[in-house]
Amino acid sequence: MQHIVIIGNGIAGITLARHVRKLSEHRISVISSETEYFFSRTALMYVYMGHMKFEHTQPYENWFWKKNRIDLVKARVVEVRTAEKKLVMAHGNEMAYDKLIIATGSKPNKFGWPGQDLEGVQGLYSKQDLDLLEKNAPNKETCHRAVIVGGGLIGIEMAEMLRSRDIPVTFLVRETSFWNGVLPKGESQMLNEHIREHHIDLRLDTNLVEIIADGQGRAKAVVTDKGDTIPCHVVGLTAGVSPNIAFLKGSGIELGKGVLVNRSLETSAKDVYAIGDCAEQREAIGQRRPVEAVWYTGRMMGEALAQTLCGNPTQYRPGHWFNSAKFMDVEYQTYGWVFSERHKGEHEAHFHWRHPKEKLCVTMAYHRETEQFLGINTFGIRMRHNIFDRWLTQEKSIDFVMEHLRDANFDPEFYKTHEPAILAQYNQERGRAIALKKRSWKRIFSTT
Numbered sequence: 487m488q489h490i491v492i493i494g495n496g497i498a499g500i501t502l503a504r505h506v507r508k509l510s511e512h513r514i515s516v517i518s519s520e521t522e523y524f525f526s527r528t529a530l531m532y533v534y535m536g537h538m539k540f541e542h543t544q545p546y547e548n549w550f551w552k553k554n555r556i557d558l559v560k561a562r563v564v565e566v567r568t569a570e571k572k573l574v575m576a577h578g579n580e581m582a583y584d585k586l587i588i589a590t591g592s593k594p595n596k597f598g599w600p601g602q603d604l605e606g607v608q609g610l611y612s613k614q615d616l617d618l619l620e621k622n623a624p625n626k627e628t629c630h631r632a633v634i635v636g637g638g639l640i641g642i643e644m645a646e647m648l649r650s651r652d653i654p655v656t657f658l659v660r661e662t663s664f665w666n667g668v669l670p671k672g673e674s675q676m677l678n679e680h681i682r683e684h685h686i687d688l689r690l691d692t693n694l695v696e697i698i699a700d701g702q703g704r705a706k707a708v709v710t711d712k713g714d715t716i717p718c719h720v721v722g723l724t725a726g727v728s729p730n731i732a733f734l735k736g737s738g739i740e741l742g743k744g745v746l747v748n749r750s751l752e753t754s755a756k757d758v759y760a761i762g763d764c765a766e767q768r769e770a771i772g773q774r775r776p777v778e779a780v781w782y783t784g785r786m787m788g789e790a791l792a793q794t795l796c797g798n799p800t801q802y803r804p805g806h807w808f809n810s811a812k813f814m815d816v817e818y819q820t821y822g823w824v825f826s827e828r829h830k831g832e833h834e835a836h837f838h839w840r841h842p843k844e845k846l847c848v849t850m851a852y853h854r855e856t857e858q859f860l861g862i863n864t865f866g867i868r869m870r871h872n873i874f875d876r877w878l879t880q881e882k883s884i885d886f887v888m889e890h891l892r893d894a895n896f897d898p899e900f901y902k903t904h905e906p907a908i909l910a911q912y913n914q915e916r917g918r919a920i921a922l923k924k925r926s927w928k929r930i931f932s933t934t
């Protein structure tokens with residue numbers, strides 16, 4: 487029996503612990519400085535918005551951990567001594583390990599802005615950040631305005647949270663259009679409109695210069711590079727996240743942006759592994775980024791590493807890229823690769839359809855010469871993951887995808903579907919005469 491020590495009780499660390507327990511009798515300790523019990527970080531926003539209580543974000547009952555002999559330790563690790571196979575916690579206690587797993591997640595980026603450490607300035611990552619937001623912005627009477635800096639998925643969540651309490655929000659976005667480093671132009675423009683329709687004061691192409699204090703150590707306004715001073719009570723810093731690994735400097739473990747790992751999730755130190763947001767792949771996996779701050783990849787890494795630690799060596803293989811998110815009430819899904827104009831290669835062509843009135847759109851990417859389907863983004867239309875995963879593996883053509891679009895739609899029955907309108911535009915733009923095939927359950931659930 488070995489002692490498996492996991493630093494971090496997020497989705498990566500907890501998935502690993504659960505699977506090691508299923509597969510073995512190893513002793514398991516999970517150390518975290520954030521909360522005693524695992525919770526779903528992606529659901530934090532719904533607590534502030536009153537849709538659920540914090541307890542509802544905890545998928546396991548509190549007795550689960552003891553029953554499954556997973557020891558939970560609430561402490562902050564400040565040092566890892568790989569030569570002695572030991573770690574040191576902030577209160578001075580030490581713990582020895584046979585295998586050490588670093589699953590310490592991310593931390594919000596701060597770029598050295600003057601005033602970034604003032605009271606009232608905060609990120610949105612941890613349970614502590616949620617508590618702080620409750621204190622900083624309980625209602626519109628206390629918080630007359632919030633300024634959010636950084637236009638990504640967390641920024642838009644924070645804006646939605648604050649608007650749910652009717653708090654006026656100004657949203658500073660460095661890019662000329664929302665998230666246009668990731669999304670193609672048509673989608674990004676639709677989101678600009680959507681954000682503004684939700685009464686958010688979206689300021690594109692605008693950078694934060696300084697946060698001004700009120701004389702008592704609290705933020706009272708921000709200054710932008712457009713020369714505007716915006717009075718506010720709260721400043722949300724949501725300009726991306728980076729691996730939370732500062733405590734590993736001096737440990738001898740090789741670090742890049744994150745903790746460098748190979749496909750087996752091994753670090754440069756013997757018996758030390760890294761998983762989840764804090765891990766950085768040494769070798770590219772397809773077109774995936776070396777560090778992916780995404781929920782499901784943390785879970786997949788935890789599952790793969792549990793196999794390895796329990797005697798079944800398993801490499802991390804995340805498969806085709808996919809993701810989903812919500813931009814207020816508009817659902818977003820992506821399968822395969824649809825790059826923004828800024829990042830797409832010469833070979834990548836796009837077909838874009840947008841509903842004339844509603845906030846619905848689809849962009850499909852395909853290879854200009856081979857016509858191979860490369861990926862799809864949908865807004866407001868739900869698609870089937872298994873179908874796109876299969877079509878990407880089978881390298882189907884864009885025409886095939888169009889013809890079988892009904893198979894891919896996941897929207898409930900009697901929901902208005904948009905395939906005829908999408909196909910009509912496609913046929914017209916590309917001089918095709920493709921007819922939509924009827925939805926086939928046999929094809930949908932086929933495994934080949």
Ligand SMILES: Cc1cc2nc3c(=O)[nH]c(=O)nc-3n(C[C@H](O)[C@H](O)[C@H](O)COP(=O)(O)OP(=O)(O)OC[C@H]3O[C@@H](n4cnc5c(N)ncnc54)[C@H](O)[C@@H]3O)c2cc1C
Nearest residue numbers: 494496497498518519520562563590591762763779780781
């Ligand atoms: C508001 C928000 C919304 C999100 N929404 C989505 C979404 O819709 N879809 C999606 O795919 N992803 C989403 N993400 C990202 C997703 O939540 C993360 O990718 C995922 O939670 C990372 O899991 P992890 O286990 O790697 O790390 P974490 O969940 O960050 O867990 C790491 C834990 O380790 C602890 N820790 C760190 N250092 C130490 C130390 N030295 N000692 C002790 N403990 C330590 C941390 O406090 C933390 O509790 C969202 C993130 C946020 C913040």
